[in-house]
Amino acid sequence: MFCYQCEQRGSDGGCTNMGVCGKNPEVASLQDLLTYLLRGLSVIAIEGRKHGIEDLEVDRFTAQALFATLTNVNFDPERFEQHLSRVVELREDLKKRVAAAGGPQSYTEASVNLTPLSGVPHAEQGALYGLLVDHSENDDIRSLQHTVLFGLRGVAAYADHARVLGQEDPEVYAFMHEGLAAIYKDLSLEDWVGLTLKVGEVNLKVMALLDAANTGAYGNPVPTEVPLGHKKGKAILVSGHDLKDMKELLEQTQGMGITVYTHGEMLPCHGYPELKKYPHFYGHYGTAWQNQRREFADFPGAILMTTNCIQKPTSYIENIFTTGRVGFPGAEHLKNGDFRAVIERAQALPGFAEDEDKGSVLTGFAHNAVLSVADKIIDAVKSGAIRHFFLVAGCDGAKPGRNYYTEFVEKVPEDCVVLTLACGKFRFFDKKLGDIGGIPRLLDIGQCNDAYSAIQIAVALAGAFDCGVNDLPLSMVLSWYEQKAVAVLLTLLHLGIQDIRLGPTLPEFLTPNVLQVLVDHYHIKPITTPDEDLKAILG
Known part of the structure; x- marks a missing residue:
């Protein structure tokens, strides 16, 4: 085998004996x-x-x-x-x-x-x-x-x-x-x-x-505070990306005494009006996909894996179910939106023994929500209250070096706003950065599937300031892992976005000559250190 399509690829430039992802x-x-x-x-x-x-x-x-x-x-x-x-x-x-x-x-x-x-x-x-x-x-x-x-x-x-x-x-x-x-x-x-x-x-x-x-x-997402703790009782955890699976599961679990939680990129589901209306849809459990083995092993209920980001199940394999394109040998695969098996498993498992309060995070700042307060944002920029916007977004992963994104957000000056999306946000999603004139300094736009929202926000702000996107006080600091991120990066290049900082490493499949084209035409650059990159951006 030879595979180098993701950022985690082996040390020899690609995976040749076994995928770092677990692919044999x-x-x-x-x-x-x-x-x-x-x-x-x-x-x-x-x-x-x-x-x-x-x-x-x-x-x-x-x-x-x-x-x-x-x-x-x-x-x-x-x-x-x-x-x-x-x-x-x-x-x-x-x-x-x-x-x-x-x-x-x-x-x-x-x-x-x-x-x-x-x-x-x-x-x-x-x-x-x-x-x-x-x-x-x-x-x-x-x-x-x-x-x-x-x-x-x-x-x-x-x-x-x-x-x-x-x-x-x-x-x-x-x-x-x-x-x-x-x-x-x-x-x-x-x-x-x-x-x-x-x-x-x-x-x-x-x-x-x-x-x-x-x-x-499911309606336009609205800003929503999402608990990070849990409620006493039976539980189902949903990971992946698929909103339809979430909706159907919520319908099928109504009145059963089962609380449904999100994991990973399902967090933004809490902002959708047609999903948040279910009273048994409660909070968020865990962080990004690469931590699921530890987090899933500790979850006392059934787990539904939608779309992608699955890792090899360990001790919890009897508790995990897959649907859609996702699959793993030994994990039961559910079809046609029929979630009876996952519900039965949740009922058989103990669930949480007591309530737990672990604070909360905000989500739901998709383009409709952000642009509804565009006048306040524009005024804040013109007055100098907001100096700069940083889009710190992308895919998380397990390789060393990704603590850069946590440190970067922690060091962003207090007169700057951080926009984020995709699972890369779990490096800092629970940081309390405060607000600027009522505008939260950390705005969770959504999943990697919501990258369009970030583009729409940037385009709308450029229109309001009568300038190009590259002229905005906006910098993109991105992390990549898999092929959705590749597609999004190509979209940004198609739009002519300049000065993107990308990490934690550059794609192995880009030759030096191809990379030089990106540098020459788009000024794309690798991340360095948070201090150096902030100094280069803000002066």
Whole structure:
């Protein structure tokens, strides 16, 4: 195996024996084989569109299967075997229909014709189709090919989130196929740079769809104080990202004497009017995904894992349930929004023995909430009460160096405001930074899925000050871990955002030449120390 798609990659530039995330060589090879076959399916889908054939099942499957290959989503080889069977079925059916419509009768691309052999473990066959095989021999082009692939995985995740709530765009699916099939084309370095930025452009569209999906279904988030303690009694903990799963679980647990808590990126659920109205939806337990083994082991109830960010369950494996794209061998997978199994497990477990008060945190500062007080923010900036805004956001992780973000926020001057989103905030989400004229100095915008909100806030403020986003008193200090973060970073580059500070390390898949392009055109830079970076930003 070879994998370097996340920030946690091994010390030799990638994971070669076992993923730091816990992905074993079998799953890694199955993911590589699935990705290869999706490239072949994409070639047929592109030909289909040329001949008036658009297949929504093919489109949705492409997004779902790509999402399954994202870091910390699915570790279950059986589920990948099902994906492999399905991609071949869809490809062969679409191939016949395209041929009947006047399209090609045959194809030269190997992935269009490959059917995994029976009798030979698919993981062995997948080893032939890894990241270092069948990609450009030019290091810089291969770097951009992989950047496109990893970005598409992030786009696919956001697109699948939006689809669940009825928001889709055929142009997004068409671009996924375009990007996957592009590896077969003889593109110049300049063309690959353009395609990489196109990933960011399409991701912006997808994030807008997801924002519309979430707010359309559950209302615009409102500032909400969320308890960090717990109540006596039976309990269910929900982690991941999926709001629909949360809504359905809350409906199914009404009147049962079970308290529902959030974990990780589910924290912002407390700000949505259609979710917070349930009286048994109480508080937040724990911190970010990388701490779940300790936190889940101590939780005295059932645990529902939605979307992604799962780690290998330990002593609590009988208490954890998965749904959607997420999966792990030995953990029961629930389908079709039927959460009876997790409810029954919660009822069988002891729950919390007594109430506990551990304080609270604020969430719910999405773009609608922040822009509703834009006049106060603008006045505070003009008067000098607010000197600068810092967007300190992104994915958390387990590698050393991430304490930088805690120290950075602690050292931000008192006349500055910190905006945050995604699980990176758990490095400092419970810090009491006070307020400036009633405006909290720490504003939790939401999940990584809510990156669109941060962009909308920045664009609106730039409009109010009649300047560009890069001219605002705003600096972005980002942490990255997986492929959603790659997609968001590409969106920021597509928008022309300058001077982004990124850490704790830069992506391994960026060659020195590609990185230099980012430095030259966008002044992107690695984080250094909190003191040095604050001095460079504020002077």
